[in-house]
Amino acid sequence: MKKILAFSGSNHSQSINQSLINVAASKVSKHEVTVLDLNDYPLPMYGLDVQAQGFPESATKLRELMSGYDALIIASPEHNGSMPAFLKNVIDWLSRLTTPGNPFFGDTVKPVLLMSTSPGPTGGATNIKTMAELMPWWGGEVKGTYSLGGFFDKYTDGQFDQETDRAISDVINTFEATI
């Protein structure tokens, strides 16, 4: 049994990507999953001068925590076709605490499932394509991607419609089989 860490790349209190990650995590059945809230690890905006004053405790804690997992599921919002500054900031801090060439996840390459959702039709797929391209550089091996458009048409009272729910189950089943 592998240990999966699941988190969204959002700092929105009503994050729809957090809703997606919560449902996705609830589908994990063959491995152990932990849902992390990145907001519990507040970080200042990365800068070389800020780093020169020392690493924030949240950055070292997060780095240590992540190294204890075998696989990641990330649901990222899309801001202007890219990942939100909030998530990029976390990546930038983590990258300064790991070995060069494998900046995000540390010394081992980890399997990653990339997910996203948005109210719009593409569901954040533009950003997920870019993140998938960058992931090998960050030390992750992308095993699957899933973008859900039209979030508010498909999610009511804390639940996805049947078709969407089934699609998320399929994505998680496939991911679980590859790790």
Ligand SMILES: Cc1cc2nc3c(=O)[nH]c(=O)nc-3n(C[C@H](O)[C@H](O)[C@H](O)COP(=O)(O)O)c2cc1C
């Ligand atoms: C600054 C900004 C830029 C956005 N750009 C996009 C975009 O490029 N594509 C998209 O699908 N949605 C975009 N949106 C809408 C987000 O998908 C929406 O705010 C969503 O709730 C973000 O996910 P979250 O709730 O998990 O943070 C943008 C929202 C903001 C605030």
